[in-house]
Amino acid sequence: MTPSARLAASVDLLSEIKTLSRKPADAIASDFFRERRYIGGGDRRAVSSLVWDVMRSWYRLSWHLSLAGAEPTPRLLAGACLLFQGTTLKELTEQFADGRFCAGALSLSERNVLTRLKTGALVTETMPLSVRCEIPDWLLPELQQTFGETLEQELTALSETASLDMRVNILRTTREEAQSALRQEGFLTTPTPLSPWGLRFKGRVSVTSTAPFKDGRIEIQDEGSQLVAAALDPAPEMRVLDYCAGAGGKTLALAMMMQNKGHIAACDVSEKRLTGAVKRLRRAGVHNVERHLLVSGDKWTKRRAGSFDRVLVDAPCSGTGTWRRNPDARLRLTQVDIDELLEKQAAILDKAAALVKPGGRMVYATCSILSAENTRQIESFLARHADFRLIAPQSSSLPHALRDCDMISLTPYRDGTDGFFAATLERKE
């Protein structure tokens, strides 16, 4: 593709993301490229890269455009993003070329707006704080309360590109062997600093085509997510429940920690997600997992009340901790969404708590950075359940600094992971 054709495809994809504003951008992008199979791998990466760069700076670019007197159209957002990245106005004008498959020439008013842009620094002191932090206005007080003085550093880190982390499946190999196998295929990785099973890739790679991925020696999983599984501290002989198992990301890590022994029940309300776990479990060589679809009035859960040594509640949440990967999610999130999630999380916690045996433990986890979904959710759970107490996880798979925290919170700025929260609750005997 020519640079102009790539720009045209980026503008088209941005327009679809703007129009289908309630749908996740990665789902829109995957449909977009499926319908345009003529776009090859390199072009697809270039188009996605510009689109994701725009989404990471949507509020800031829109603010600059409004100063220049314009609405943030996909063409202007893409153009402004390129200018801030160092493309000159002359080069940009050439990229907006006329012709077949091209982006189409800039109109006079577009050109005037882009000429007026002050493209020295994307982030400026004169911007409102919420714009500088790349968040919607209404979320600012909640995040100020969570992060205090480090707000700007935390949210800047949350706007950057995430690393790609793998969990090495020690049922099949060791971290050193997996690292060496990847090196032989030309992929350089470094061991993750906090998780004992993690490898971190440098830059963006297509890991799913490597032999260690195909034969289940490695699995894509953020280091923070690996640590959440570690916080549950399951042992081989235990009965473990993964209550919101989804497609089994953490189930796989739990099975590995249990050396494929004991029993794991992986539950979810989504049949599609649970089915997605089948292939992954097989690839990883895991065979101590039973899948169960939760339905209302579920007899399966009633029969198992008070029977699990460990229960993981990896709750549905705002996903604010994963904004590095899903920057569009910040454009979709509303206060109503959060209020609904808070209710859902409390109801799930109450149901899951009934399944923990006396002396057993429940870990409540989210990939959210909002106190309302994290510490405050736990405080209200404890107020409703005098039979539970907050304890330190003491898991030997956690780094020492996290073993004594009854509530673990991880952030991209402090820990280099996605934003995660995990609280360990023990049911009194």
Ligand SMILES: C[S@@+](CC[C@H](N)C(=O)[O-])C[C@H]1O[C@@H](n2cnc3c(N)ncnc32)[C@H](O)[C@@H]1O
């Ligand atoms: C954060 S995701 C889980 C991710 C998964 N544990 C992993 O590591 O890949 C939350 C999951 O909760 C499920 N969920 C939503 N409502 C639920 C409910 N009432 N009971 C159980 N699971 C629910 C969703 O379908 C979703 O798969």
